[in-house]
Amino acid sequence: MTEATTYRVIQSTPSSQMAALAALALLVILVAAPWWAGRGDMRLLSEIFLYLSLAVLWNLLAGYAGLVSVGQQAFVGFGGYGLFALAMFLGLHPLLAVPLVGVAAALIAIPIAFLIFRLSGAYFAIGTWVIAEVFRLSFAQVSSLGGGSGTSLPIAIVKSMAGSRALRDSISYWAALAMIVLVLAVVYLWLRSRHGISLTAIRDNELAARSLGIDVWWTKFWVYLVAAALTASVGALLFLQKLRISPDAAFNVNDWTAYVIFIVVIGGIGTMEGPLIGTLVFFLLRGFFADLGTVYLMVLGAVAIVVILKAPRGIWGYIHDRYGLTLFPVSRRVVKFDSSHKNENPS
Amino acid sequence: MPEPVLLQTHDLVARYGDFQALFGIDFSVSAGEVVAVIGANGAGKSTLMKAIIGLLPSPAGSVLYHAKPIGDLAAHEITHLGMTLVPEGRQLFPSLSVEENLVIGGQMNRPGPWSVAAVYDLFPVLKQRRHQPSTSLSGGQQQMVAIGRALMSNPDLILFDEVSLGLAPIIINDIYAALPRIIEQGMSAVIVEQDISRALAVSDRAYCLQEGRISLEGPSGCLTRAAVNHAYFGV
Amino acid sequence: MDWLNAIVQGILLGGLYALFAAGLSLIFGVMRLVNVAHGDFIVLAAFLALVVTQSTGLHPFMTFIFVIPLMAGLGYALQRGLLNQTLGHAILPPLLVTFGLSVILQNGLLEIFSADNQKMDAGPIETMSLTVAEGLNIGVMPLAVFVIAIGVITSLQWMFYGTALGRAFRATSDNQQIAQLMGLNNRHIFGLAMALALVVVAIAGIFLGMRTSFDPSVGPGRLIFGFEAVIIGGLGNLWGTLIGGILLGVSQNIGAQINPGWQLLAGHLTFLVVLAVRPRGLFPKVDG
Numbered sequence: 001m002t003e004a005t006t007y008r009v010i011q012s013t014p015s016s017q018m019a020a021l022a023a024l025a026l027l028v029i030l031v032a033a034p035w036w037a038g039r040g041d042m043r044l045l046s047e048i049f050l051y052l053s054l055a056v057l058w059n060l061l062a063g064y065a066g067l068v069s070v071g072q073q074a075f076v077g078f079g080g081y082g083l084f085a086l087a088m089f090l091g092l093h094p095l096l097a098v099p100l101v102g103v104a105a106a107l108i109a110i111p112i113a114f115l116i117f118r119l120s121g122a123y124f125a126i127g128t129w130v131i132a133e134v135f136r137l138s139f140a141q142v143s144s145l146g147g148g149s150g151t152s153l154p155i156a157i158v159k160s161m162a163g164s165r166a167l168r169d170s171i172s173y174w175a176a177l178a179m180i181v182l183v184l185a186v187v188y189l190w191l192r193s194r195h196g197i198s199l200t201a202i203r204d205n206e207l208a209a210r211s212l213g214i215d216v217w218w219t220k221f222w223v224y225l226v227a228a229a230l231t232a233s234v235g236a237l238l239f240l241q242k243l244r245i246s247p248d249a250a251f252n253v254n255d256w257t258a259y260v261i262f263i264v265v266i267g268g269i270g271t272m273e274g275p276l277i278g279t280l281v282f283f284l285l286r287g288f289f290a291d292l293g294t295v296y297l298m299v300l301g302a303v304a305i306v307v308i309l310k311a312p313r314g315i316w317g318y319i320h321d322r323y324g325l326t327l328f329p330v331s332r333r334v335v336k337f338d339s340s341h342k343n344e345n346p347s
Numbered sequence: 348m349p350e351p352v353l354l355q356t357h358d359l360v361a362r363y364g365d366f367q368a369l370f371g372i373d374f375s376v377s378a379g380e381v382v383a384v385i386g387a388n389g390a391g392k393s394t395l396m397k398a399i400i401g402l403l404p405s406p407a408g409s410v411l412y413h414a415k416p417i418g419d420l421a422a423h424e425i426t427h428l429g430m431t432l433v434p435e436g437r438q439l440f441p442s443l444s445v446e447e448n449l450v451i452g453g454q455m456n457r458p459g460p461w462s463v464a465a466v467y468d469l470f471p472v473l474k475q476r477r478h479q480p481s482t483s484l485s486g487g488q489q490q491m492v493a494i495g496r497a498l499m500s501n502p503d504l505i506l507f508d509e510v511s512l513g514l515a516p517i518i519i520n521d522i523y524a525a526l527p528r529i530i531e532q533g534m535s536a537v538i539v540e541q542d543i544s545r546a547l548a549v550s551d552r553a554y555c556l557q558e559g560r561i562s563l564e565g566p567s568g569c570l571t572r573a574a575v576n577h578a579y580f581g582v
Numbered sequence: 583m584d585w586l587n588a589i590v591q592g593i594l595l596g597g598l599y600a601l602f603a604a605g606l607s608l609i610f611g612v613m614r615l616v617n618v619a620h621g622d623f624i625v626l627a628a629f630l631a632l633v634v635t636q637s638t639g640l641h642p643f644m645t646f647i648f649v650i651p652l653m654a655g656l657g658y659a660l661q662r663g664l665l666n667q668t669l670g671h672a673i674l675p676p677l678l679v680t681f682g683l684s685v686i687l688q689n690g691l692l693e694i695f696s697a698d699n700q701k702m703d704a705g706p707i708e709t710m711s712l713t714v715a716e717g718l719n720i721g722v723m724p725l726a727v728f729v730i731a732i733g734v735i736t737s738l739q740w741m742f743y744g745t746a747l748g749r750a751f752r753a754t755s756d757n758q759q760i761a762q763l764m765g766l767n768n769r770h771i772f773g774l775a776m777a778l779a780l781v782v783v784a785i786a787g788i789f790l791g792m793r794t795s796f797d798p799s800v801g802p803g804r805l806i807f808g809f810e811a812v813i814i815g816g817l818g819n820l821w822g823t824l825i826g827g828i829l830l831g832v833s834q835n836i837g838a839q840i841n842p843g844w845q846l847l848a849g850h851l852t853f854l855v856v857l858a859v860r861p862r863g864l865f866p867k868v869d870g
C-alpha cells in the first residue's frame with residue numbers, strides 16, 4: 001500500500017449542502033403558510049408551485065431526454081377533466097382522484113408514445129401538439145362534462161373536501177406544496193440515479209449515448225410516461241383550484257406550454273436550477289407587466305429568443321459558468337480525496 | 348523560384364474545439380507549381396487544405412492568396428477568388444445528377460478553359476453517364492466527377508485531397524494520367540497523397556506533415572528516401 | 583349524394599391544405615428547419631392582404647402584388663437576421679426560436695387587429711358554383727384554390743429540379759460545406775429558401791382570407807394541417823403533400839358529415855392512423 005490518496009466520485013458540494021439545509025428550512029416555513037399568509041398569498045404560492053412543477057417536468061422531457069413537447073397541455077387538461085369526472089361520476093374525494101388521474105395518464109401515454117416516438121425533432125414537437133388537439137376536441141364532445149363550454153365542480157363536491165373555506169384553501173395549498181416536493185424529489189433522485197447518467201448522456205450527445213449501449217428509446221419512453229403522469233396530477237390540482245373547466249382552458253397551449261417553455265428556457269434548460277430561477281423571473285415579470293396582456297407575451301417571446309441565441313443555457317447556465325455554483329448536484333465529479341481536504345472546489 | 352508566390356501561409360494554426368491539429372504552418376505555392384503534401388494518417392493534411400480553402404477559420408493574415416489576406420474569408424468567397432478543393436472522399440452531391448454536379452461547379456462563371464464539354468473530353472466515360480444520379484457511379488468515376496466539378500470553376504490553384512483514396516491501382520493511374528492536361532495551361536496544384544513515390548514523381552516540391560507540423564520540405568527530386576521516411580514516421 | 587359532395591368538397595379543401603404544407607415542406611427540404619411559426623405567417627399574410635384591400639380597394643386576388651414581395655422580404659430578412667443563427671446540430675434552438683416568433687406574431691396581430699373574426703370579401707365569385715351533376719355543386723372559389731395549389735406545386739417542382747436556384751438548394755441541402763466550395767453562400771441560399779417559402783405562405787394566406795374567416799389565433803391550427811399533410815404525404819415529396827392535403831380535407835369533411843363536432847377530430851385521426859401504419863408517410867421520397 002502506498003500513500004493514501006484515493007479518488008471518490010462525489011455529487012455534493014459545499015454550496016449544495018448549504019442549499020439542502022436552506023431548502024429544509026424553507027419547507028418548514030412553507031408548510032406553515034396557512035398560519036402566516038393571507039388567502040391571496042396562498043393562492044399565488046400554489047400557482048407558483050404548480051407552474052414550477054410543470055417547468056421541472058418539461059425540463060426533464062426537453063432538457064434531459066431531448067423530447068421537446070409542445071403538447072403537455074394534453075396531460076394538464078386530461079388531469080383536470082379526469083379529476084372532475086372521477087369526483088362527479090364516481091363520487092371520489094378530489095384529492096384521491098389526483099394520484100388516480102396520474103396513473104390513468106401514464107396508461108394513456110403508452111400508446112401515444114408508441115405513435116409519436118416515430119417522429120423526431122421538431123416533428124415530434126408538432127406531433128405532441130396534434131395529440132393535445134385530439135384531447136381537446138374529444139373532451140369537447142363529452143356532453144356530461146359540459147361539451148365545448150365546460151362545467152363547474154358541483155358545490156357539494158367542493159364542500160365535501162372540508163367544512164370551512166379556510167380549511168379548504170389550506171388543503172389545496174398543501175396539496176400544491178406536496179406536489180412540487182414530489183416532483184422535485186422524483187426528478188432529482190432520478191437524475192442522481194444510474195438512469196440519470198443515461199439521461200444526462202442522452203442530453204449531451206444522443207449518438208454517443210447510443211454507442212455506449214444506452215437504450216435511448218426505452219429511457220425516453222419512461223421519461224415520457226412519468227412526465228405524463230405527474231403533469232396530469234398537476235393539472236388535476238390546477239383545476240381543483242379553479243373549480244371550473246372547459247376544453248379551451250384545459251388544453252390551452254399558451255397557459256400550459258408556452259409559459260412553461262419560456263420559464264425553462266429563460267431559467268436555463270437542462271439544469272435542475274433553471275426552472276426554479278425561471279419561475280421566479282416569470283412571476284416577477286408577471287407581477288409588473290401582466291396588465292400589458294398581449295405585449296407582455298410578446299416581450300416574453302422576445303426575451304426567450306434572445307436567451308436561446310445569446311445564452312443558450314439561460315440565467316442559471318450563466319451563473320453556473322461564472323461562479324461555479326450548484327444547488328442540485330446531479331452531475332458527478334471525480335475528486336482527489338485525502339485527509340487534508342475533504343472536498344475540492346466544485347468545478 | 349523565379350515565379351511569383353501564389354499562395355502563402357504564415358504561422359497557420361487550426362483547431363477542432365480544444366484539439367489543436369495544426370501548429371504554425373508556413374506553406375507556399377508558386378504560380379505554375381505542383382506541390383505535394385505527404386504525411387501519415389492524422390498528420391493534418393486534410394486540415395491544412397480545409398484551413399487554406401476557408402472551411403476552418405483562421406486570422407486574416409495567416410493565409411495570403413495573390414498577396415491578398417484571405418484567412419478570414421469564408422470558403423464561398425475564397426472559391427470566387429480562383430482557388431478550389433477536390434475534397435477527400437469525393438463528396439459528390441447525391442441529389443444531383445452527374446452533369447448537374449459539374450454544372451454547379453461552374454456556377455460562379457469564372458472565365459477559363461474548363462466547361463462541361465472540356466471535362467467530358469478529359470473523362471469521356473462521364474459523358475455516357477451524364478444523366479445518372481452521381482451515386483450510381485463507381486468510385487473512380489465519382490472521383491472524375493469530383494475533379495471535373497472543381498475544374499469547372501476555372502481556378503488558378505486546385506487542391507487535391509487524396510484523390511486515390513480507396514481506388515484500385517489501375518484506376519489511380521487513369522486519374523493521374525489526367526494531371527498533365529489539367530496543369531498544362533498554367534494551373535497550380537497541391538496534391539495530398541499517401542503514396543510517397545507517386546507524390547514525389549508528379550510534383551515539383553513537397554512538404555511532409557507530422558502531427559500538425561511541417562517535418563520536411565524541399566524540391567521533390569532532391570528528397571532522399573531516408574529523409575522522407577524520417578519525416579513521415581518520425582523515426 | 584351528400585357523401586359524394588362531402589368528398590368532392592374535401593378534395594378541394596385539400597388544395598388549401600397543400601398550400602399550407604408546401605412552404606413547410608420546402609424549408610424542411612432545404613435546411614431541415616421546421617418553422618413552428620409557419621401558421622402564424624399564413625395568418626400574417628392574410629391580415630396584410632386585408633389591410634391592402636381595405637386601404638387600396640384592390641380585389642383580394644390582386645393583393646398579391648404587395649403581399650408577396652413583403653412576405654418574401656420578411657422571409658429573407660428573418661432567415662439571415664435570426665434563423666441562420668439557430669441552424670446546427672441541436673434541435674432546440676430553431677424550435678424554440680420559431681416558437682417564440684409564433685407567440686410574438688400571434689400577440690402582435692391580436693394587439694393590432696383585436697380578436698375579431700375577419701374575412702376578405704371576394705365579391706360575386708364567392709357564391710358562384712358549377713353544377714357538375716344533380717345536387718353536386720362545385721364552388722368556383724374552392725376550385726380556384728385547388729388549381730392554384732396544383733400550380734404552386736408544379737412551379738416548386740420545376741424550380742427545384744429545373745433551375746440553377748433549385749440545384750443550389752439541393753446541393754446546399756446535401757452538404758453545406760461542399761456547397762461552399764462551389765461558391766455558394768449557404769446563408770444567402772437559406773435566406774432565398776425562406777423567402778420562397780414565405781411567397782407560398784403569402785399565397786396561402788390570401789386564399790385563407792378569402793375562403794374562410796380568420797383571426798390572430800388560428801395560426802397554429804393551419805400549421806398543424808400543413809404538418810399533417812406533409813407527414814401523410816411523405817417527407818420531402820411535394821406531390822405527396824398534395825395528396826396528404828386531400829386526404830386530410832376528405833377525412834375532415836366525412837367526419838363532419840357524420841357529426842359536425844368530428845370534423846377536425848377525423849382529420850387528426852387519419853393522420854395518426856397513417857403514422858401508425860406508414861410512419862414515413864404514404865409516398866416517402868426514396869433517397870438516392
Ligand SMILES: Nc1ncnc2c1ncn2[C@@H]1O[C@H](COP(=O)(O)OP(=O)(O)OP(=O)(O)O)[C@@H](O)[C@H]1O
Pocket residue numbers: 363366368386387388389390391392393394395435509
Ligand atoms: N472534424 C474533426 N473534429 C475533431 N478532430 C478532427 C476532425 N477532423 C480531423 N481531426 C483530427 O485532426 C487530426 C488531423 O486530421 P486530418 O484529417 O487533417 O489528417 P490527414 O493527414 O488528412 O489524415 P488522413 O491521411 O487520414 O486523411 C487528426 O488527429 C484527426 O483526428
Ligand SMILES: [Mg+2]
Pocket residue numbers: 392393394435508509
Ligand atoms: Mg485527410
